[in-house]
Each structure stands twice: as C-alpha cells, then as structure tokens.
Amino acid sequence: MAEEAVRELRASFAAGRTRAAEWRAAQLRALVRMIDEREADITAALHDDLAKPHVESYLHEISLAKSSCKFALNGLKNWMKPEKVPAAITTFPSSAQIVPEPLGVVLVISAWNYPFLLSIDPVIGAIAAGNAVVLKPSEIAPATSSMFAKLLPEYVDSTCIKVVEGGVSETTTLLEQRWDKIFYTGSGTVGRIVLAAAAKHLTPVALELGGKCPAIVDSDVDLHVAVKRLAVGKWGCNNGQACIAPDYIITTKSFAPELVDSLKRVLERFYGKDPLESVDLSRIVNSKHFQRLTELIAEKKVADKIVYGGQTDEKKLKIAPTLLLDVPQDTALMTAEIFGPFLPIVTVEKIEDSIDVVNSKTKPLAAYLFTKNKKLQQDFVANVPAGGMLVNDVALHLTNPYLPFGGVGDSGTGSYHGKFSFDCFSHKKAVLIRGFGGEAAARYPPYTPAKQKILRGLINGSFIALVLALLGFPRERR
Numbered sequence: 419m420a421e422e423a424v425r426e427l428r429a430s431f432a433a434g435r436t437r438a439a440e441w442r443a444a445q446l447r448a449l450v451r452m453i454d455e456r457e458a459d460i461t462a463a464l465h466d467d468l469a470k471p472h473v474e475s476y477l478h479e480i481s482l483a484k485s486s487c488k489f490a491l492n493g494l495k496n497w498m499k500p501e502k503v504p505a506a507i508t509t510f511p512s513s514a515q516i517v518p519e520p521l522g523v524v525l526v527i528s529a530w531n532y533p534f535l536l537s538i539d540p541v542i543g544a545i546a547a548g549n550a551v552v553l554k555p556s557e558i559a560p561a562t563s564s565m566f567a568k569l570l571p572e573y574v575d576s577t578c579i580k581v582v583e584g585g586v587s588e589t590t591t592l593l594e595q596r597w598d599k600i601f602y603t604g605s606g607t608v609g610r611i612v613l614a615a616a617a618k619h620l621t622p623v624a625l626e627l628g629g630k631c632p633a634i635v636d637s638d639v640d641l642h643v644a645v646k647r648l649a650v651g652k653w654g655c656n657n658g659q660a661c662i663a664p665d666y667i668i669t670t671k672s673f674a675p676e677l678v679d680s681l682k683r684v685l686e687r688f689y690g691k692d693p694l695e696s697v698d699l700s701r702i703v704n705s706k707h708f709q710r711l712t713e714l715i716a717e718k719k720v721a722d723k724i725v726y727g728g729q730t731d732e733k734k735l736k737i738a739p740t741l742l743l744d745v746p747q748d749t750a751l752m753t754a755e756i757f758g759p760f761l762p763i764v765t766v767e768k769i770e771d772s773i774d775v776v777n778s779k780t781k782p783l784a785a786y787l788f789t790k791n792k793k794l795q796q797d798f799v800a801n802v803p804a805g806g807m808l809v810n811d812v813a814l815h816l817t818n819p820y821l822p823f824g825g826v827g828d829s830g831t832g833s834y835h836g837k838f839s840f841d842c843f844s845h846k847k848a849v850l851i852r853g854f855g856g857e858a859a860a861r862y863p864p865y866t867p868a869k870q871k872i873l874r875g876l877i878n879g880s881f882i883a884l885v886l887a888l889l890g891f892p893r894e895r896r
Contacts, residue, residue: 420591423580427523427550430578436520436548439498443491445545445574449538450487452573453480459565460534466561467533468656469701478655479535482817486539489819489836490546497546497840505850507884508876512852518844520548521622522598527589527612529603529626530703531659531757533559536626537566540601541579543839549599550578554592556604557585558703597621599843606828624832624842627825628661628755629782633812634772634798636789637673644788644810645680649688651786651812653739657700658759659707662784662813665756668772671765678741678763682726685739693738694731701735702758708735711758714751715740727759769794776802781827786812805829858887868892 435441453460460480464470500515524544528537537555544551553570555563567581582592593600593615602612603626616623633648648664655663669677689696702708712730715721720742721728727740742762745752751762766772769789776785785804789795795809805825808815816823816835824833834842858876860869869892875883 420582420588420595423552423582424523424595424597427552427578427580431520431522431550435575436545436550436578439495441575441578442546442548443494445579446487446491446494446542448573449542449545450484450491452569453484453487456569459569460562463559463561463565464534467530467559468659468703470656471698471700474654474656474698474700475534479532483535483538483542486542486819486835486839490542490840493837493840494546497837498548500849507879509850509852510884510888511856512850514851515849517847517849518547518840519847521843521845523550523552524599524601524843525552525554525592525595525597527554527592527600527602527604528556529661530556530558531656531661533562536603537562540603540624540834540839540842543834544601544843545574545579546840547843549843551580552592553579553581554589555581555583557583599623601832601834601842602626609830624834625825625830626661626823626832626834627783627828627830628757629825629829630665630755630779631662631782631784631786632772632776632779633664633667633786634769634776634788635667635669635673635677636769636787636791636794637670637676638790639788639810641676641680642684645677645684647811648788649681649684649739652761653685653689653699653759655813657702657737657739658761659700659703659757660813661757662816663757664761664786664812665782666752667761667763668766668769668775669763670769671767674743674763674765678725678743681741681761685726685741689739692729693727694729694734694736699736699739699759702737703735705732705735707758708732708737711737711756711760714749714756714758715742715760717749719746720749720751723762770797773797773801781805781825781829783825783829784808784813784815803827805833856888857890859890859892860887866892 461472461475464475500517503514505512505514526540541551555566563583567583570581596619599622600616601624606627609625609627652658652663723742723745725741725743727738729738737759740760745762781803783805785802785807787798787809806815819836822833822838823835824830860872872883872886
C-alpha cells in the first residue's frame with residue numbers, strides 16, 4: 419500500500435496538481451470546513467483516546483488547527499511570491515531572487531498525545547507549500563487515526579493527500595520509501611530510527627521531539643498567579659503528557675516550602691480532593707505508559723520524596739497530579755523525560771544556580787522562568803539553549819504563529835508554525851537572471867596581468883574596474 423500511495427502521489431505532483439495557489443487554498447478551506455462541521459467527531463475521538471476534557475480539546479487542538487489554516491490562507495499569496503534580493507557588482511547587470519518551491523512528496527508521522535493538532539498542523543504547512551502528503555497518524559491514538567482515515571478523503575483531494583494507518587510494520591514500510599521530506603513528532607528513540615531510515619535516501623527531516631523542560635521559579639514572583647500557570651501548563655496539558663509541559667521545577671531551598679503549599683492549594687481547587695474522579699484531567703494513554711509511569715515512582719528513594727498526590731487507578735488509567743521534592747538526580751524520574759503527571763522540585767541555594775542545573779542536562783524543547791528580576795531574565799534568555807522559552811507563563815509561546823516552534827539538539831531539529839511551516843516544506847531556490855549585455859573581456863582566457871587587475875578590482879567592489887570591464891578593457895582581438 420505504501421509503494422502504491424507514493425507512486426500515485428508522485429504522479430499527481432509531477433502533473434503539477436499541487437503547485438497552483440488555487441489548489442492549495444482550496445485544500446486549506448476544506449480543512450477549515452472539516453474542523454467546523456466535524457468538531458463533535460474530533461472531540462469524541464480525542465475523548466476516546468485520552469479522556470481529554472472537551473474544553474482542553476477545543477483550546478489546545480481544534481482552535482489551534484483552525485487558526486493555523488486561516489493564517490496560512492491569509493499569508494499564502496505573499497509566501498509564494500519570489501523574494502527579490504540585491505544583485506552583486508560582479509554579475510552586473512542582473513537581477514536576483516529567491517523562489518520558494520515545493521519539495522515534492524512528503525511524509526508526516528504524528529504523535530499520540532495531541533493526535534489531532536500534531537497530525538493536521540504539519541499537513542497544513544505541507545499543503546500550503548504545494549506538496550503531496552502522506553499522513554501517518556499514531557496507532558496509539560486509534561480513534562483519532564481512524565477518524566482521519568475516514569474524514570480527510572471526504573474533504574481534501576485524495577489524489578494528493580493520503581492517510582496511511584497502522585503500527586510499527588506499516589511505519590517501517592513507509593520509511594523504506596523515497597520521500598522528499600519526513601516530518602516526525604514523537605520520542606527521541608523513534609526519532610533516531612526515522613533519521614537513520616531517511617539517511618539511506620539523503621531525505622531531509624524535521625524532528626519534533628521533547629526533553630526535560632525546566633521551570634525556574636524565583637521567590638519574587640506573584641506566587642498565586644505563577645502556580646496557577648504552572649499547574650494548567652503541566653496538568654491542564656493532557657495531564658503532563660505534553661512535550662512542552664514542565665518536567666521539573668527549580669527553586670531555592672528557602673522558597674520551596676511556600677511553593678509546595680501553594681501548588682497543593684491550587685491543585686485541590688482545580689481537580690478536587692480526589693483528582694482521580696476529576697473530569698478535567700486526561701487519563702494516561704494506555705496501560706503500557708501507565709506502567710512506565712508508576713514504575714518511575716515505585717522506587718523507594720523516589721516514593722519517599724512524594725509530598726503531594728501519587729494516587730493511581732489502573733482500571734481507569736488515571737494518575738493524580740504528584741509533587742516530589744529533591745528526588746535524587748540519578749533516578750529514572752530525573753534523567754528521562756517524564757511525560758506524565760509527576761512534577762519534581764529541585765532546590766538550589768541561590769536562584770542564579772538554576773541555570774547551571776538546566777545546562778547540565780540535554781537541551782530542552784522549552785524552558786520556563788518565573789521572575790520579576792530583569793537581570794535573571796536576561797541571563798536566562800542569553801545562557802540557556804532551548805527550542806523556545808517563555809518568561810512568567812507556560813506553553814503559550816506555541817500559540818504565536820510569528821514564532822518558530824521546534825527543538826535544538828536532543829529536543830529536535832527544524833521548526834514550524836505560521837510561515838515557518840511553509841518554509842519547512844519548501845526549497846528556497848536561488849535564481850540569477852542576466853541578459854547578453856555587460857560582457858567583461860577580463861573574465862575570459864587567456865588571462866593576463868591587466869585582466870587580473872580588473873578582476874581583482876571587480877571582486878573588491880571598485881567602480882572604476884566595473885566601468886573598465888563594461889567598456890571591454892583590456893581590449894583584445896576577436
């Protein structure tokens with residue numbers, strides 16, 4: 419099926435079907451219509467896969483996908499225009515431009531934690547850039563995967579945009595094909611497999627991975643506001659199953675007790691005395707991930723550090739928001755990305771020491787700082803390498819379509835959102851156009867000292883050398 423799908427898409431792309439602005443806009447408008455008309459189906463699928471609260475589904479997936487479509491529709495004509503750039507004196511007279519062109523046939527492999535948004539958002543970019551696309555939704559979110567396979571062909575051009583469902587076997591077969599780009603969202607482990615497969619065909623890749631996203635909390639903050647934002651950015655984002663959710667907090671030893679008390683109060687207000695019964699918390703995606711998470715806190719030296727939460731319900735696949743204080747750094751909880759409802763708090767003597775703690779780990783997808791201290795803010799922005807960062811809030815940077823979203827180092831390569839999605843799936847083709855005038859005799863053999871003098875002058879930007887070259891000096895016989 420994979421070979422047949424790629425063959426059909428290559429034929430459609432070669433015929434030029436996806437290149438016209440009208441085709442691209444028609445597909446984007448169709449996606450907006452699909453989101454509007456089938457919102458209930460999308461919400462139901464997300465609830466089936468993750469018990470995702472309806473408000474969360476709308477805010478974090480449906481509304482963002484629709485906004486992405488509309489932003490691309492509004493910018494499409496300008497994005498497609500060649501960009502005029504200055505021509506060099508060495509090519510005078512000439513004109514130069516950068517022409518964005520579609521890469522060809524691309525593969526999007528999506529993730530399970532935001533299975534609607536993380537599938538459709540890169541597809542929007544690929545369509546806007548004029549590519550043919552195969553979407554491979556995550557099999558770990560089967561309801562959403564099935565929904566895409568059913569709905570997309572009803573709304574978009576299925577000769578150019580296809581959905582391929584399946585698990586590891588089907589994904590492996592897809593990766594064996596030749597693609598013009600692969601866009602993968604998921605874990606670093608699978609990201610390495612994708613990168614290795616792409617290398618066989620020298621296929622470019624965008625990898626949207628994750629990492630341990632830190633949140634530094636200074637003692638001078640508006641604590642109640644900071645804690646609410648931390649809580650909704652951690653547990654209000656799919657119960658911590660989000661690549662940009664805070665993975666751990668860093669604060670000072672003296673401030674930690676006050677921070678913990680405030681977090682406890684806010685969590686109880688948000689999710690009640692028995693958070694396992696809260697309809698506002700997503701469940702863990704499946705029993706495999708439930709077991710992985712419960713094993714992280716089963717170790718005695720981790721369990722002893724729990725200061726709030728820790729309740730689990732295996733039957734419902736629910737885990738309560740859990741706070742831990744000063745967990746040993748050599749534990750799995752502190753070395754691997756948590757991707758769940760546990761939030762360890764690391765303490766330091768001085769808040770300035772937190773930057774060294776962050777930089778002792780791999781580069782995160784996102785880094786957060788809560789402070790009123792402008793000097794600390796400047797040091798944080800200047801000295802913490804991260805895919806993106808946000809001061810005094812969590813996760814909201816990804817909602818700004820004028821900011822690129824992507825990782826660095828172990829947290830990924832490449833970026834998207836807004837025009838960055840268009841650029842992600844485009845090749846910037848350099849075009850220089852000359853006429854037949856402006857011949858410079860000095861350019862051609864046989865080379866002489868006089869010619870070399872003029873050429874050196876041209877390269878160094880000499881106006882006199884340009885005039886001499888255009889006048890045909892040094893003169894030579896025809």
